[in-house]
Amino acid sequence: MTRYLININNDCNQCMECVEICQNKVLTEEFINMVKITLKDKHHYFRKYVRGCTCCESCEDICEQHAIWIIDPEWEEL
Ligand code: SF4
Ligand code: SF4
DSSP states (O other), rough: OOEEEEEEEOOOOOOOHHHOOTTTSSSOHHHHHHHHHHTTTTOEEEEEEEESOOOOOOOHHHHHTTOOEOOOOOHHHH
16 A cells, blocks of 8 residues: 655644544544644754555645645655
Protein backbone atom coordinates (compact mmCIF):
# COMPACT_ATOMS: atom_id res chain seq x y z
CA MET A 1 0.00 0.00 0.00
CA THR A 2 1.30 3.43 -0.89
CA ARG A 3 2.30 5.56 2.01
CA TYR A 4 1.45 9.17 1.33
CA LEU A 5 3.30 12.10 2.76
CA ILE A 6 1.26 14.51 4.83
CA ASN A 7 2.52 18.08 4.98
CA ILE A 8 1.22 20.72 7.36
CA ASN A 9 2.63 24.20 7.62
CA ASN A 10 2.62 26.89 10.25
CA ASP A 11 -0.61 28.42 8.96
CA CYS A 12 -2.54 25.62 10.66
CA ASN A 13 -4.78 27.12 13.33
CA GLN A 14 -5.87 23.79 14.78
CA CYS A 15 -9.46 24.27 13.68
CA MET A 16 -9.70 20.45 13.39
CA GLU A 17 -11.88 20.62 10.27
CA CYS A 18 -9.55 18.15 8.58
CA VAL A 19 -9.89 15.78 11.52
CA GLU A 20 -13.66 15.87 11.09
CA ILE A 21 -13.49 15.16 7.36
CA CYS A 22 -10.80 12.47 7.28
CA GLN A 23 -12.75 9.32 6.53
CA ASN A 24 -9.77 7.10 7.25
CA LYS A 25 -9.09 8.55 10.70
CA VAL A 26 -5.53 9.31 9.69
CA LEU A 27 -5.90 12.82 11.04
CA THR A 28 -6.74 13.02 14.70
CA GLU A 29 -6.70 15.81 17.27
CA GLU A 30 -3.62 14.21 18.79
CA PHE A 31 -1.91 14.24 15.39
CA ILE A 32 -2.67 17.92 14.77
CA ASN A 33 -1.63 18.89 18.29
CA MET A 34 1.62 16.98 17.89
CA VAL A 35 2.23 18.73 14.57
CA LYS A 36 1.72 22.16 16.12
CA ILE A 37 4.13 21.38 18.94
CA THR A 38 6.71 20.29 16.37
CA LEU A 39 6.16 23.43 14.31
CA LYS A 40 6.76 25.68 17.32
CA ASP A 41 10.39 24.62 17.12
CA LYS A 42 11.05 26.89 14.14
CA HIS A 43 10.19 24.27 11.56
CA HIS A 44 8.38 25.78 8.60
CA TYR A 45 6.40 22.69 7.90
CA PHE A 46 5.83 19.22 9.16
CA ARG A 47 6.10 16.11 6.99
CA LYS A 48 5.23 12.56 7.82
CA TYR A 49 4.60 9.38 5.88
CA VAL A 50 1.33 7.85 7.01
CA ARG A 51 -0.44 4.57 6.60
CA GLY A 52 -4.12 4.48 5.79
CA CYS A 53 -4.33 7.75 3.87
CA THR A 54 -6.00 7.25 0.48
CA CYS A 55 -5.02 10.65 -0.86
CA CYS A 56 -8.70 11.58 -1.10
CA GLU A 57 -7.68 15.24 -0.67
CA SER A 58 -10.72 16.04 1.50
CA CYS A 59 -8.43 17.58 4.09
CA GLU A 60 -6.83 19.84 1.49
CA ASP A 61 -10.22 20.94 0.22
CA ILE A 62 -11.64 21.79 3.64
CA CYS A 63 -8.61 23.59 5.06
CA GLU A 64 -9.32 27.32 4.85
CA GLN A 65 -5.73 28.03 5.84
CA HIS A 66 -4.36 25.98 2.93
CA ALA A 67 -2.09 24.54 5.56
CA ILE A 68 -2.26 20.86 4.64
CA TRP A 69 -1.28 19.03 1.49
CA ILE A 70 -0.68 15.43 0.57
CA ILE A 71 2.14 14.17 -1.62
CA ASP A 72 2.30 10.83 -3.38
CA PRO A 73 5.99 9.92 -3.11
CA GLU A 74 5.85 8.48 -6.62
CA TRP A 75 5.14 11.94 -8.01
CA GLU A 76 8.36 13.23 -6.52
CA GLU A 77 10.33 10.61 -8.36
CA LEU A 78 8.96 11.66 -11.74
S1 SF4 B 1 -8.10 22.08 8.52
FE1 SF4 B 1 -6.11 23.11 8.17
S2 SF4 B 1 -6.01 24.68 9.76
FE2 SF4 B 1 -7.59 23.23 10.39
S3 SF4 B 1 -6.51 21.74 11.72
FE3 SF4 B 1 -6.50 20.91 9.61
S4 SF4 B 1 -4.55 21.62 8.72
FE4 SF4 B 1 -4.95 22.88 10.53
S1 SF4 C 1 -6.09 12.84 2.02
FE1 SF4 C 1 -8.01 11.99 2.84
S2 SF4 C 1 -7.40 10.10 3.92
FE2 SF4 C 1 -5.54 11.34 3.61
S3 SF4 C 1 -5.31 12.53 5.49
FE3 SF4 C 1 -6.45 13.80 4.03
S4 SF4 C 1 -8.62 13.42 4.45
FE4 SF4 C 1 -7.42 11.78 5.44
